[in-house]
Amino acid sequence: MELHQKREGDRLTLAISGKCTVEHAAALRAALLEAVSAGPKLGLDVSGVEEADVTFLQLLLATALTMEREGASLRRSGALCEAVRQAAHVSGFDQTPPLQTFFADEERDG
Amino acid sequence: MSEIDPSIAIYVEETRELLAELERGLLDLENDPSDMERVDACFRAMHTIKGGGAMFGFEEISRFTHDVETVLDRVRAGALPVTRELLTLTLAAKDHILALLEAPAEAGPDLREASDALLDSFAAFLPEAREEAAEAQASPSQQHPTATLDGETYACEAEPGPPSIYWVRFRPAPRILHSGNDPVRLLAECDGLGRARVLRHGPMPDLDAPDFDPEETYGVFDVIVRTPCGGNDLRDVFIFVDGDSDVLVERIHRGTLRDADLDELVRALAGLDAAPPEVVLDALSQALSAKLAFITEAKARVAEKTARLTGAEPSKQRQTAPSTAAASTTLRVDAARLDSVVNMAGELVILQSRLRQAVQARDLDAAAAVDEDLERLTDAMRDVALGLRMLPIGTVFSQFTRLLRDLSATLGKEVDFEARGGDTELDKTVIDRIKDPLVHILRNSLDHGVEPPDAREAAGKPRRGRITLSASHSGGNVVIAIVDDGRGIDVAAVRKKAVERGLLPADADVSEKEILEMIFAPGFSTAEKISDISGRGVGMDVVKRNIEALRGMVELESVLGQGTTVTIKLPLTLAIIDGFSVVVGGDSFIVPLVNLRGFQERFLAGETRTVENMERMGELIPVVSLRRLFDVPGDQPGYERVVVTEVEGEMVGFCVDKVVGRQQAVIKSLDDCYRHLKWISGTTINGDGSISLILDVPQLVRFVRGQEDSRLHAARASRTLTQ
Numbered sequence: 128m129e130l131h132q133k134r135e136g137d138r139l140t141l142a143i144s145g146k147c148t149v150e151h152a153a154a155l156r157a158a159l160l161e162a163v164s165a166g167p168k169l170g171l172d173v174s175g176v177e178e179a180d181v182t183f184l185q186l187l188l189a190t191a192l193t194m195e196r197e198g199a200s201l202r203r204s205g206a207l208c209e210a211v212r213q214a215a216h217v218s219g220f221d222q223t224p225p226l227q228t229f230f231a232d233e234e235r236d237g
Numbered sequence: 238m239s240e241i242d243p244s245i246a247i248y249v250e251e252t253r254e255l256l257a258e259l260e261r262g263l264l265d266l267e268n269d270p271s272d273m274e275r276v277d278a279c280f281r282a283m284h285t286i287k288g289g290g291a292m293f294g295f296e297e298i299s300r301f302t303h304d305v306e307t308v309l310d311r312v313r314a315g316a317l318p319v320t321r322e323l324l325t326l327t328l329a330a331k332d333h334i335l336a337l338l339e340a341p342a343e344a345g346p347d348l349r350e351a352s353d354a355l356l357d358s359f360a361a362f363l364p365e366a367r368e369e370a371a372e373a374q375a376s377p378s379q380q381h382p383t384a385t386l387d388g389e390t391y392a393c394e395a396e397p398g399p400p401s402i403y404w405v406r407f408r409p410a411p412r413i414l415h416s417g418n419d420p421v422r423l424l425a426e427c428d429g430l431g432r433a434r435v436l437r438h439g440p441m442p443d444l445d446a447p448d449f450d451p452e453e454t455y456g457v458f459d460v461i462v463r464t465p466c467g468g469n470d471l472r473d474v475f476i477f478v479d480g481d482s483d484v485l486v487e488r489i490h491r492g493t494l495r496d497a498d499l500d501e502l503v504r505a506l507a508g509l510d511a512a513p514p515e516v517v518l519d520a521l522s523q524a525l526s527a528k529l530a531f532i533t534e535a536k537a538r539v540a541e542k543t544a545r546l547t548g549a550e551p552s553k554q555r556q557t558a559p560s561t562a563a564a565s566t567t568l569r570v571d572a573a574r575l576d577s578v579v580n581m582a583g584e585l586v587i588l589q590s591r592l593r594q595a596v597q598a599r600d601l602d603a604a605a606a607v608d609e610d611l612e613r614l615t616d617a618m619r620d621v622a623l624g625l626r627m628l629p630i631g632t633v634f635s636q637f638t639r640l641l642r643d644l645s646a647t648l649g650k651e652v653d654f655e656a657r658g659g660d661t662e663l664d665k666t667v668i669d670r671i672k673d674p675l676v677h678i679l680r681n682s683l684d685h686g687v688e689p690p691d692a693r694e695a696a697g698k699p700r701r702g703r704i705t706l707s708a709s710h711s712g713g714n715v716v717i718a719i720v721d722d723g724r725g726i727d728v729a730a731v732r733k734k735a736v737e738r739g740l741l742p743a744d745a746d747v748s749e750k751e752i753l754e755m756i757f758a759p760g761f762s763t764a765e766k767i768s769d770i771s772g773r774g775v776g777m778d779v780v781k782r783n784i785e786a787l788r789g790m791v792e793l794e795s796v797l798g799q800g801t802t803v804t805i806k807l808p809l810t811l812a813i814i815d816g817f818s819v820v821v822g823g824d825s826f827i828v829p830l831v832n833l834r835g836f837q838e839r840f841l842a843g844e845t846r847t848v849e850n851m852e853r854m855g856e857l858i859p860v861v862s863l864r865r866l867f868d869v870p871g872d873q874p875g876y877e878r879v880v881v882t883e884v885e886g887e888m889v890g891f892c893v894d895k896v897v898g899r900q901q902a903v904i905k906s907l908d909d910c911y912r913h914l915k916w917i918s919g920t921t922i923n924g925d926g927s928i929s930l931i932l933d934v935p936q937l938v939r940f941v942r943g944q945e946d947s948r949l950h951a952a953r954a955s956r957t958l959t960q
Contacts, residue, residue, distance in 0.1 A: 152451035193444040219435030
């Protein structure tokens with residue numbers, strides 16, 4: 128898993144790529160915590176994710192919930208890669224209210 | 238259950254619209270292959286058609302569209318270029334989907350074969366799929382068991398009987414990932430066994446919660462699956478986690494449900510993550526019962542409605558019949574127009590209460606004021622109500638673009654087609670019925686008018702011909718003009734042919750315009766050879782007759798070597814006509830103003846016949862006694878008025894007792910049981926509440942012509958006998 132931060136003014140984008148599975152869950156949580164604490168305008172770029180398991184989707188949901196609590200919302204930056212789209216679809220995470228917007232705008236569902 | 242769902246008609250109607258949009262988009266792409274927005278729009282249309290097809294039971298559409306959609310998706314992703322070949326193939330696919338949509342029942346073997354042939358052609362644009370298929374064929378022993386449902390293939394063996402709906406509850410053990418099992422992978426396997434809808438609910442700590450362990454799994458997954466496979470296949474998915482994790486698989490319904498119904502069922506489980514299974518099953522049972530009750534009710538409603546429409550017993554209905562009926566009975570209407578009708582209905586209610594007050598107070602002035610307001614409102618309401626049936630003529634223009642594209646390729650001609658005034662509105666019935674005449678005229682323009690590129694070049698014209706179709710409003714009419722810059726009509730050739738056919742004496746002194754009119758004579762064709770495109774004997778006479786049946790008229794202008802213009806004038810609506818009211822005995826009739834040419838009178842002595850002759854402007858014209866024709870009771874008066882009408886150049890008079898005057902007639906069509914009546918095209922209600930019959934003048938003229946012909950034959954026969 129690789130993480131890259133890009134800052135444009137007060138907007139922060141965290142690009143996550145590679146294999147996002149349980150062995151990287153703790154590192155990803157730490158990166159997300161840091162990004163969330165940096166400000167309310169956080170975007171996640173998951174277009175480079177090659178593999179995702181339940182821990183990745185849970186971290187997305189936990190981030191969205193935490194930001195909601197702070198009055199902000201989690202934004203997606205960039206396209207949705209097939210690995211994440213498929214994982215979120217079969218597990219219902221894409222229909223979970225805090226993540227619905229994050230996973231929206233994909234016209235193809237089957 | 239799809240065939241009993243009333244929303245099937247909406248799907249059919251929407252698919253027709255989407256296909257028309259798709260065709261427009263593909264034709265636009267031919268002009269500008271780099272227009273990615275158009276590619277997106279085409280893809281979206283195909284995607285919606287596919288999704289709806291699966292949902293509403295059009296399995297063949299869903300199956301066929303899948304590959305076409307994938308090809309469009311590859312175009313969208315930039316993996317495939319937009320080529321003429323691909324566009325032609327996609328246009329053929331569009332035609333095929335329409336054929337599948339309009340097929341009366343399940344797609345027959347012919348249609349399936351046609352699907353397969355087209356899919357073979359599309360396979361060239363799907364290299365990966367082809368390789369996969371080849372691999373699968375090469376190693377059949379390694380194939381996994383499969384079951385299909387709604388055009389989708391699932392990784393399990395189908396159980397006999399209908400598919401079932403299962404509820405799967407999966408509460409993963411917190412440390413499930415440590416045993417190498419990922420809930421997402423298990424749920425993906427579950428998804429591979431049927432159409433699944435998943436609700437993930439239950440606790441989820443915040444990111445910064447101290448007890449949040451990112452390597453643990455939280456919450457519950459409730460899955461509703463529609464599958465052709467059995468419950469054991471679903472249980473097998475979780476076989477290695479059952480024990481640590483909680484897994485429950487229950488069949489909740491035997492039979493199928495739509496995707497939208499699955500969505501509703503899964504939504505019914507929200508908030509029940511901690512509830513025991515019996516509570517969840519109870520909630521599902523309630524949601525399911527409500528859904529099934531709705532379906533049963535809808536089924537009864539549709540069966541009843543279809544039976545009413547066709548007069549047949551509900552049990553004998555073809556179950557997909559609503560799709561074809563819907564084509565002619567549904568109409569999309571601008572919401573703003575409906576709003577104004579509702580507003581006006583509101584005003585009508587207010588006027589009614591004002592009228593009641595005026596009557597109760599016996600206040601004639603107030604009643605007169607209401608009368609004035611009512612007149613204004615009625616006029617406005619009539620206009621708005623007629624507007625509800627209005628559609629932009631542009632809806633059929635794209636079909637013409639396609640027609641000319643395909644025809645020019647067949648004929649080896651090059652032509653630019655331009656359609657203007659597509660937003661001009663016309664009554665839906667008129668649009669439906671003007672399409673065929675327009676197709677015929679356009680075919681003629683391309684086949685007979687526009688020359689081959691070399692001939693054009695030799696004549697000093699650009700290689701590409703030009704055909705323009707324009708529509709515009711003019712007074713109470715819509716004028717449609719078809720202009721080509723082809724070789725024009727050779728008046729001398731038309732004259733020669735007319736003389737040969739005996740339509741014109743060799744020495745007749747007639748104007749060029751009159752000679753051109755000969756083209757509309759039955760059976761006339763100057764085409765040297767009959768092609769697939771035109772000259773098949775269905776000539777311009779049919780075009781003219783169809784247009785006149787719409788109370789329209791058609792004119793032709795042509796300059797040799799420069800081109801031809803066909804102009805069609807059509808009334809805006811067929812619902813109201815301008816007519817002349819006449820009376821015979823106690824019955825009143827309406828003669829459409831469009832046929833009316835004048836009035837005469839005649840004095841009678843002695844017995845009269847149904848059809849006689851009368852002198853008008855130095856010529857004898859046949860006159861029909863409406864009294865005798867319709868067996869109107871009462872004595873024959875000695876003095877009659879004759880209403881002179883004209884159809885297709887023939888004058889016929891109708892004898893009546895009295896001419897009342899001009900009247901705008903709101904047409905009320907005849908009920909089915911009166912459909913056999915000849916010579917009457919409809920009825921209208923007069924100001925005093927009585928009913929007038931609207932005369933079908935063209936039919937009457939044909940009747941008179943038939944009478945005259947048989948009299949002529951009889952006369953000839955008797956002459957032959959005397960000789």
